[in-house]
Amino acid sequence: MTVKPESIRILFPAWTNPPSMNLQPTTSERLSNWMERQHTSAPSVSISVVVPAFNEERRLPPTLIDIIDFFERKGTPYEVIVVDDGSRDNTAEVVRKFERVRPEVRLIQLPKNQGKGHAVRLGVLNSRGLRILFVDADGATPIAEMERLQAALDSGSDVAIGSRALASTDTKVATSLHRKVLGRVFNRCVNIILLPSIADTQCGFKMFSRKAALFLFRKQTSDRFSFDVELLFLAHKAGLRVAEVPINWTNVPGSKVNLVVDALLMFRDVFRFRVLHRGVSREAYEQFEQNYDLLEKEAAAEARHAADHP
Numbered sequence: 001m002t003v004k005p006e007s008i009r010i011l012f013p014a015w016t017n018p019p020s021m022n023l024q025p026t027t028s029e030r031l032s033n034w035m036e037r038q039h040t041s042a043p044s045v046s047i048s049v050v051v052p053a054f055n056e057e058r059r060l061p062p063t064l065i066d067i068i069d070f071f072e073r074k075g076t077p078y079e080v081i082v083v084d085d086g087s088r089d090n091t092a093e094v095v096r097k098f099e100r101v102r103p104e105v106r107l108i109q110l111p112k113n114q115g116k117g118h119a120v121r122l123g124v125l126n127s128r129g130l131r132i133l134f135v136d137a138d139g140a141t142p143i144a145e146m147e148r149l150q151a152a153l154d155s156g157s158d159v160a161i162g163s164r165a166l167a168s169t170d171t172k173v174a175t176s177l178h179r180k181v182l183g184r185v186f187n188r189c190v191n192i193i194l195l196p197s198i199a200d201t202q203c204g205f206k207m208f209s210r211k212a213a214l215f216l217f218r219k220q221t222s223d224r225f226s227f228d229v230e231l232l233f234l235a236h237k238a239g240l241r242v243a244e245v246p247i248n249w250t251n252v253p254g255s256k257v258n259l260v261v262d263a264l265l266m267f268r269d270v271f272r273f274r275v276l277h278r279g280v281s282r283e284a285y286e287q288f289e290q291n292y293d294l295l296e297k298e299a300a301a302e303a304r305h306a307a308d309h310p
């Protein structure tokens with residue numbers, strides 16, 4: 001959990017004028033500037049990995065180990081933000097163990113379950129990376145696959161999404177037939193209703209430039225599984241460059257998505273997005289770009305508040 005601003009303020013007066021120390025008159029100013037800097041939103045790591053987790057005490061630890069080992073080996077400055085979405089198991093305790101040994105790991109804990117979309121948004125808006133990747137807690141996609149998404153951003157895309165539907169000779173998708181068929185049917189429907197050009201909207205492995213993330217996630221309204229479709233629809237309307245990239249993916253047992261109930265809920269949302277986001281356009285995005293620095297500060301403050309008062 002991030003340090004609460006209130007707790008800093010309580011300590012602050014005691015530090016400014018301790019009677020036993022002969023402090024320079026500038027100390028108070030320096031300290032307040034320093035505190036302020038700790039709370040700026042300026043990107044301070046190359047990549048933030050956001051992991052939504054709902055009752056993931058079993059599937060999460062191997063995924064976290066893989067992520068940490070991967071970035072430590074590469075020597076890339078990174079952070080991992082796990083958003084515990086009101087788990088009833090020991091997910092939070094497990095993450096705290098990682099936090100104790102690795103300062104790069106941060107836990108945001110929600111007292112009650114609010115959905116994957118909500119958890120991912122909260123993590124993304126609290127992140128400090130130049131690029132932001134979200135991944136599923138079960139590690140269905142090996143973290144090394146982020147290189148493929150990274151390459152797409154390097155060549156100018158704003159958003160790069162993992163895809164299990166695009167054919168490629170050097171990637172493999174291992175899943176059951178019924179999941180594959182239902183996934184395809186859902187996507188075909190989304191193609192017809194909302195987004196013509198994306199073969200797999202639902203893969204839990206997506207990367208964003210910081211700017212694109214701030215634009216998209218602040219407009220996201222869906223807290224549950226339709227949030228991927230919403231983000232991609234927003235990106236399409238804003239004229240962002242979205243790359244769909246084939247990735248390796250293995251179905252990990254223990255999915256919590258109900259393929260019937262959740263799919264129906266998603267359809268209801270998919271119909272709403274067109275009306276909901278009719279005001280989003282390229283011009284809206286350009287305007288956002290002009291005010292980006294200011295908005296980033298504002299968004300970071302809002303996000304901290306949301307994480308501290310869930």
Ligand SMILES: Nc1nc2c(ncn2[C@@H]2O[C@H](COP(=O)(O)OP(=O)(O)O)[C@@H](O)[C@H]2O)c(=O)[nH]1
Nearest residue numbers: 052053054085115116119136137138255256257
């Ligand atoms: N099912 C579910 N998953 C959530 C929720 N909040 C966060 N998540 C996370 O979203 C990801 C979904 O992965 P999973 O259940 O394996 O779904 P699937 O692989 O798409 O079938 C996991 O990281 C979950 O822990 C929630 O409210 N429900």
Ligand SMILES: [Mg+2]
Nearest residue numbers: 138140252255
């Ligand atoms: Mg899964």
